[in-house]
Amino acid sequence: KAGVTQTPRYLIKTRGQQVTLSCSPISGHRSVSWYQQTPGQGLQFLFEYFSETQRNKGNFPGRFSGRQFSNSRSEMNVSTLELGDSALYLCASSFGIGGAPDTQYFGPGTRLTVL
Amino acid sequence: GNSVTQMEGPVTLSEEAFLTINCTYTATGYPSLFWYVQYPGEGLQLLLKATKADDKGSNKGFEATYRKETTSFHLEKGSVQVSDSAVYFCALSWQEYGNKLVFGAGTILRVKS
Numbered sequence: 621k622a623g624v625t626q627t628p629r630y631l632i633k634t635r636g637q638q639v640t641l642s643c644s645p646i647s648g649h650r651s652v653s654w655y656q657q658t659p660g661q662g663l664q665f666l667f668e669y670f671s672e673t674q675r676n677k678g679n680f681p682g683r684f685s686g687r688q689f690s691n692s693r694s695e696m697n698v699s700t701l702e703l704g705d706s707a708l709y710l711c712a713s714s715f716g717i718g719g720a721p722d723t724q725y726f727g728p729g730t731r732l733t734v735l
Numbered sequence: 736g737n738s739v740t741q742m743e744g745p746v747t748l749s750e751e752a753f754l755t756i757n758c759t760y761t762a763t764g765y766p767s768l769f770w771y772v773q774y775p776g777e778g779l780q781l782l783l784k785a786t787k788a789d790d791k792g793s794n795k796g797f798e799a800t801y802r803k804e805t806t807s808f809h810l811e812k813g814s815v816q817v818s819d820s821a822v823y824f825c826a827l828s829w830q831e832y833g834n835k836l837v838f839g840a841g842t843i844l845r846v847k848s
Contacts, residue, residue, distance in 0.1 A: 624778075655836075662840050668833060728777055729777075
């Protein structure tokens with residue numbers, strides 16, 4: 621079964637621009653979460669989507685947004701890019717149902733560089 | 736708040752040495768605990784998990800036991816290989832926050848032949 625895929629793998633943007641990253645979850649998974657990984661802050665949770673609704677949100681400014689489509693694919697958008705947004709953005713998918721926390725499977729990430 | 740503390744690295748070992756990477760957590764309630772591994776240039780792979788006290792997770796020779804009394808989830812392997820060189824992350828999640836994972840800072844492991 622295919623794993624989590626993320627596109628593009630690498631992106632270079634300049635300050636002030638906006639960017640959209642895409643994530644396709646494992647077939648059958650309805651939950652998609654996004655994380656930012658930087659050397660200084662480590663891995664930080666951005667948000668989680670389940671059945672097209674944002675279910676949970678981390679402590680990031682409103683410039684970071686996301687959405688999920690009916691096929692569970694998800695996109696995240698960062699507007700008005702800043703140098704500090706340079707990071708590896710990881711997407712994770714899981715079934716997302718049931719009461720207990722779910723095992724999440726990660727994609728390879730999108731490396732964003734802001735110049 | 737909820738947090739995870741890992742031993743600082745890098746940890747450098749010779750092949751076939753015993754590995755321990757310490758992980759302790761602070762959390763309300765009963766979190767689930769995970770170890771993830773990240774190889775260079777890749778995303779995270781789930782290594783093992785435990786969902787309740789005294790559970791032992793194991794995979795590929797790695798083991799970790801959920802110790803509620805010491806709030807710890809230390810990762811161990813009896814004999815490391817060069818191919819185990821990677822960054823290891825301890826993480827927790829808890830039911831009240833759905834699938835949100837809180838990660839430790841990560842520990843770099845280098846295994847020399």
